[in-house]
Amino acid sequence: MADQRNVTLAVTGAGGTRIARFVLESLVKDDRVGRVDLMVSAAGRKVIAHETGRNGVGDAVELLLGAPAQKVVAWDPEDLAGGPTSGSYPSWGMLVVPCALGVVGRVAQGTANTLIERAADVTLKERRPLLLCVRETPFNLIHLRNMTQVTEAGATVYPMIPTFYNAPSSVDHIYEEFTARLLGFIGLPQSDYYTYSGSKTRAHRDRVER
Amino acid sequence: MARLIVGMTGASGAGLGVRVLEALRELPDMETHLVMSRWARTTIELETPYTAAEVAKLADVTYRPGDQAAAISSGSFQTDGMVIVPCSMKTVAAIRAGYADTLVGRAADVVLKERRRLLLVPRETPLSEVHLDNLLALARMGVGILPLMPAFYNNPTTIDDILDHLVARVLDQFDLPAPRAHRWSGLADARSPAAGCADDLSAATAAGARPSSQPRPARRGSPNSTR
Numbered sequence: 001m002a003d004q005r006n007v008t009l010a011v012t013g014a015g016g017t018r019i020a021r022f023v024l025e026s027l028v029k030d031d032r033v034g035r036v037d038l039m040v041s042a043a044g045r046k047v048i049a050h051e052t053g054r055n056g057v058g059d060a061v062e063l064l065l066g067a068p069a070q071k072v073v074a075w076d077p078e079d080l081a082g083g084p085t086s087g088s089y090p091s092w093g094m095l096v097v098p099c100a101l102g103v104v105g106r107v108a109q110g111t112a113n114t115l116i117e118r119a120a121d122v123t124l125k126e127r128r129p130l131l132l133c134v135r136e137t138p139f140n141l142i143h144l145r146n147m148t149q150v151t152e153a154g155a156t157v158y159p160m161i162p163t164f165y166n167a168p169s170s171v172d173h174i175y176e177e178f179t180a181r182l183l184g185f186i187g188l189p190q191s192d193y194y195t196y197s198g199s200k201t202r203a204h205r206d207r208v209e210r
Numbered sequence: 211m212a213r214l215i216v217g218m219t220g221a222s223g224a225g226l227g228v229r230v231l232e233a234l235r236e237l238p239d240m241e242t243h244l245v246m247s248r249w250a251r252t253t254i255e256l257e258t259p260y261t262a263a264e265v266a267k268l269a270d271v272t273y274r275p276g277d278q279a280a281a282i283s284s285g286s287f288q289t290d291g292m293v294i295v296p297c298s299m300k301t302v303a304a305i306r307a308g309y310a311d312t313l314v315g316r317a318a319d320v321v322l323k324e325r326r327r328l329l330l331v332p333r334e335t336p337l338s339e340v341h342l343d344n345l346l347a348l349a350r351m352g353v354g355i356l357p358l359m360p361a362f363y364n365n366p367t368t369i370d371d372i373l374d375h376l377v378a379r380v381l382d383q384f385d386l387p388a389p390r391a392h393r394w395s396g397l398a399d400a401r402s403p404a405a406g407c408a409d410d411l412s413a414a415t416a417a418g419a420r421p422s423s424q425p426r427p428a429r430r431g432s433p434n435s436t437r
Binding site for chain 1: 222223224225253256257333334335336337338339342343345346349350354355356357358359360361362363365366367368369371372376379383397400
């Protein structure tokens with residue numbers, strides 16, 4: 001497909017790596033996506049290991065998905081010479097899911113210590129979409145200042161905050177809904193997600209009928 | 211006697227506001243003063259199994275949002291602070307601008323001027339530059355910003371787990387005991403079957419449930435008064 005896009009996905013050391021798995025799964029099966037460039041930070045590996053019970057070593061794709069995926073290219077986050085280090089490397093834009101606040105701070109300062117931070121820096125300089133799905137609460141002043149700064153530079157701060165008007169029924173329902181909203185935001189609308197329409201929520205119906 | 215103002219406004223996540231009110235009810239010597247905005251009432255009805263009238267009964271005192279003459283409109287009425295949960299971006303903007311056209315905004319304004327603890331629990335994603343700028347300005351004034359964001363280190367398996375954890379994090383901000391808290395204490399502990407540790411309500415109550423009369427740890431303290 002001629003108009004397929006390449007998406008860069010980074011997984012860093014914050015909670016919520018299951019959402020990264022859902023995002024990667026969706027990108028892999030989406031015909032609108034040609035290639036996914038994946039980077040998992042060392043801390044990201046530890047969190048994946050903790051949240052899945054897997055051993056945090058080995059191939060990043062298998063670590064995240066539990067199986068290989070042809071469409072995904074895994075880059076060593078310590079390899080500052082990897083493809084995403086250059087603006088000439090074709091990429092539609094970059095998602096960081098989940099995004100540690102330390103990463104936001106380094107992106108805000110332009111401190112490209114790893115390939116993940118360098119790729120984010122490049123994404124901004126090339127004026128491509130950069131989405132940072134932070135997972136942190138409460139926010140301190142430094143977090144808010146850095147998030148404001150990256151937003152001024154063109155990034156989108158997209159905290160991993162669920163919606164409740166769709167009356168989610170399970171934790172996975174929350175993750176799936178967040179994933180669908182996130183992908184819709186970057187122009188890959190999904191077919192099955194909740195669209196708020198005013199008043200006919202499940203909770204509302206349940207109360208009226210009880 | 212501890213006294214807390216609870217504001218609820220028209221952001222998604224009304225269920226958390228209800229949970230916070232329920233948790234505060236369980237604490238001895240806690241008096242809650244509730245004000246729900248017009249759109250909080252709508253959100254309660256859209257998102258929770260409760261009516262706004264049922265939620266109002268969870269508080270000791272409930273005010274109408276247009277009642278600018280309420281007790282909490284004056285700094286002379288002493289409180290230990292205010293939590294707004296959920297907090298809409300409109301409310302964030304109103305507090306930042308000092309535009310106290312409803313009782314929610316006025317009560318928050320008073321909490322700020324009296325250098326008492328103000329905690330906002332916003333539910334919005336993504337965040338625009340306007341949202342971030344307003345939140346940043348408020349954080350600079352010492353306001354606590356605790357977005358309604360699930361944690362994962364507590365391995366939530368139900369939505370109740372997510373909300374319970376957030377309730378505990380809200381109570382933490384006021385140094386109140388959180389019996390359902392699940393606290394991170396390192397990877398080694400997290401791997402063990404009895405992961406996490408809960409606060410002991412009976413032990414914590416004696417020490418922490420009366421923030422107005424107890425010295426607070428310097429780390430949290432009352433940031434509004436320390437700038």
